Amino acid sequence: MIELSEKEKALIKVLQEGIPLEKRPFRKIGEETGMTEEEVLSVIHKLKKNKIIRQISPIYDTKSLGYDSSLVAFKITGDIKKAAEIINSHPGVSHNYERNDTFNIWFTIAVPPDSKLGLEQTVSLLADMTDAEDFVILRTVKLYKIGVKLDFGSLKEKEEVVKNENHRKVIITEKDKKIIKITQEDIPLVENPFEIYAEKSGIKEEELLSRLSYYRSAGIMRRFAAILYHRKAGFKANGMTVWKVPDDISDEIGYKLASYRSVTHCYKRETNEKWKYNLFSMIHGRTREELEDFVRELSEEIGVKDYKILYSTQEFKKKRIKYFSEDFYKWEEDAEDGRYTQSDIKS
Structure with missing residues (x-):
């Protein structure tokens, strides 16, 4: 460092x-x-x-610009790097990581308001192109916090969270x-x-x-x-901690998690038969030991025992979306013409 x-x-x-x-x-x-x-x-x-x-x-708000977006997780059993290249070819993919879960590729994707394919069809197409064994689309139900500011000393430091309903x-x-x-x-x-x-x-x-x-x-x-660059700034443990929280207390827990400065993102997301965890909190620590000790303390504080820490083991993409770019429409045209196949995406 x-x-x-x-x-x-x-x-x-x-x-x-x-x-x-x-x-x-x-x-x-x-x-x-x-x-x-x-x-x-x-x-x-x-x-x-x-x-x-x-x-x-500027950090522009995807939803305010009319884009449809979601967090998506793929289960890839084949060549994960090749799959990541294919996913990264979409101009609406801003973040893409390998994480330690059976759903091992996690990415955020956005499509413009006039997209011909729409988000669900785009994700399904990417799943076909990557030979994904399974996938989940985890849309945001409620945002409690978003804002990476890595200037805290202890993971336990708190800050006021503005509730913008x-x-x-x-x-x-x-x-x-x-x-x-x-x-x-x-x-x-x-x-x-x-x-x-x-x-x-x-x-x-x-x-x-x-x-x-x-x-x-x-x-x-x-x-x-x-x-x-999180790691160069000293924060080498990047843990997306997911919690299974009863709906009737999800807001209370969400804002409590968001009050910690080490929690840079906190969302309530959709669940389904494939994915049961509804609260997502991105936590940054300097070491895994520090982060895991902190999460155990959080678990005791909020009374939620069912959780997982999903670490990023590889960063495949981290790049801001170029809003209103013609690249979105070019990608869809090429996809509809069948021009995107696994062999077509070059490293």
Whole structure:
């Protein structure tokens, strides 16, 4: 693990909270961290070069943009790497991991609102293409927390969880689609990054900043922030802990789990005859021993004994979706033409 200076730690903490939506965001960050604008940019360059920071860009809300999405698990008994390549060929797959379960490939997938195939048919097609023995589609029933901020000391540290029960309906215009397509790329590391975004969008910088502020207030954008390489940041134990919780107390338990800073994602998901665990909590620890001790304590605290920790043993893909990309429609056209087969997907 790379040893970070106190300034680097402070900067990472601020970058995970969010980039200021103003003309000189790095100058503002410098004021918060006791650094010059030039120093902030230099340190970010270094953190990216050392693969501490993966990307700095808006985190857009898939559902608010009209996309249909879900967590999916495949049971692959053949060549798992080949299967992962096929799954990764879909532009809506953002995360894909091998995990220690009979359902051994876990991925998130999204399809646009005007998808010809839709989510279920797309997943079925991927299952056929990978010779999956079985699969489950685990849609989100309720979101309790989402937001990776790896700046805690103890796994037991807590934070306030904002309960947002209402989802605003928003209309995405063609101009909005263009802005989202351009701004979802990694932020330019220059003094006036939004000026570059605005020029590419064909609008003035003030209008672009106004639209980004609106996206954030409307829930279209969750944050404009840095995402880290977890392992390089010291968090090597990544455990998706799943719990079987009675429905009548699922909200109480969900928000309790979400209150821990080490729990970066917490959802209630659909269950079926193949999958009985309804609460999903992504927990990050520095070691497996630390994480498992913490989960045992959580089990005692919430009174839920039926749980599993699913560790990621291989990362096949971790990449933000390019919303409103033509790649989605190209993939569907090729799939309908039968152009995707196991032998066609090259490593």
